[in-house]
Amino acid sequence: MNGPQVREWAEAFARRVEAETSGGEVPAQIKRAYLLALSRSATAKEQVSAAAFLASQTSSYVAEKKPNATHLALADFCQVLFGLNEFAYEN
Numbered sequence: 001m002n003g004p005q006v007r008e009w010a011e012a013f014a015r016r017v018e019a020e021t022s023g024g025e026v027p028a029q030i031k032r033a034y035l036l037a038l039s040r041s042a043t044a045k046e047q048v049s050a051a052a053f054l055a056s057q058t059s060s061y062v063a064e065k066k067p068n069a070t071h072l073a074l075a076d077f078c079q080v081l082f083g084l085n086e087f088a089y090e091n
Contacts, residue, residue: 002079006079006082007075007079009082010075010076010078010079010082011075011078013033013036013037013075013078013081013082014071014074014075014077014078015071016036017029017032017033017036017074017078018071018074020032024070026051026054026055027047027051029054029074030042030046030047030050030051030054030077031047033074033077033078033081034046034081037078037081037082037084037087038081038084038086038087050077053073053076053077053080054070054073054074054077057072057073057076057077058070058072058073060073061073
């Protein structure tokens with residue numbers, strides 16, 4: 001799940017989520033990513049956890065002076081979604 005092909009897919013998925021949400025609002029991005037990846041809404045707990053993850057990743061990328069820190073963080077989140085059992089297996 002950490003190979004270059006999966007990262008490429010995560011980047012493309014992040015671009016789609018960004019394009020389908022307005023103004024880069026994190027809650028909207030989380031909601032859209034969950035709907036696209038898992039065909040369901042994020043629970044309240046998942047929403048909080050995802051927002052904290054995105055904030056932490058964004059801060060790390062900003063500290064490293066990486067361009068597009070918010071996009072990179074969103075791509076990381078998308079890659080996390082790909083790693084969920086719920087993504088890979090039908091319940």
